[in-house]
Amino acid sequence: MASLDDETHRKHEKSVEEPPRPPVLTAKPAVYSGCCLGLSAPLITHFHTLLPPSPSLVLSVGSGFGLLEAHLNAGPSPLNIVGVEVEPSPNVYLPVSSHRIVHGSRFLEPLAGEATAWLFVYPRRVGLVQEYLAEYSEGSVEKIIWAGPKADWDDYVGCFSGWDVIIQSTDEVGGRPWELIAVASK
Numbered sequence: 001m002a003s004l005d006d007e008t009h010r011k012h013e014k015s016v017e018e019p020p021r022p023p024v025l026t027a028k029p030a031v032y033s034g035c036c037l038g039l040s041a042p043l044i045t046h047f048h049t050l051l052p053p054s055p056s057l058v059l060s061v062g063s064g065f066g067l068l069e070a071h072l073n074a075g076p077s078p079l080n081i082v083g084v085e086v087e088p089s090p091n092v093y094l095p096v097s098s099h100r101i102v103h104g105s106r107f108l109e110p111l112a113g114e115a116t117a118w119l120f121v122y123p124r125r126v127g128l129v130q131e132y133l134a135e136y137s138e139g140s141v142e143k144i145i146w147a148g149p150k151a152d153w154d155d156y157v158g159c160f161s162g163w164d165v166i167i168q169s170t171d172e173v174g175g176r177p178w179e180l181i182a183v184a185s186k
């Protein structure tokens, strides 16, 4: 019979290798534990239209629990999206193969140089977007998606000077009316 320690170890391994299934989304936006952005099935469909298909790499900086990213990595046309978080990572839904960890909020993930698109959902600091752009905008990135509260966008818009930016109120695409998606293209 396996000891309690073996059982615990195996459960931990399972949780890393086989993350839980994310909650099923509905047609109307709702708040889910561990995700700041209100999510719905139509909103996920919309993100799919915005982001490049696999095998192009999408890097989500500050992926939190990884709920949005797990939905984007699923479905009939899963994206190739990797979520980055700060150690100790709150990640729940992304498998290790789709997750990177940096050692502090001032650190950047070098995979950004290879990613075709970057995603910043509810970033906490304008400086983080600026630092990624300063370090990696000459790499493969062609599109940056920012999503967050409309009230925050004015702080971030200046990051994207020289990029073509289209903004959408998320309630037009399956989200909540006080949130916004900005799509910046090179």
Ligand SMILES: C[S@@+](CC[C@H](N)C(=O)[O-])C[C@H]1O[C@@H](n2cnc3c(N)ncnc32)[C@H](O)[C@@H]1O
Binding pocket: 034, 035, 036, 037, 061, 062, 063, 064, 065, 084, 085, 086, 090, 102, 104, 105, 106, 107, 108, 121, 122, 123, 124, 128
């Ligand atoms: C407000 S939370 C948003 C999380 C998630 N995107 C969501 O919508 O729920 C911001 C996240 O950014 C992460 N973060 C801060 N600095 C970071 C960095 N340098 N690299 C990656 N993640 C970072 C934080 O740990 C935090 O989980």
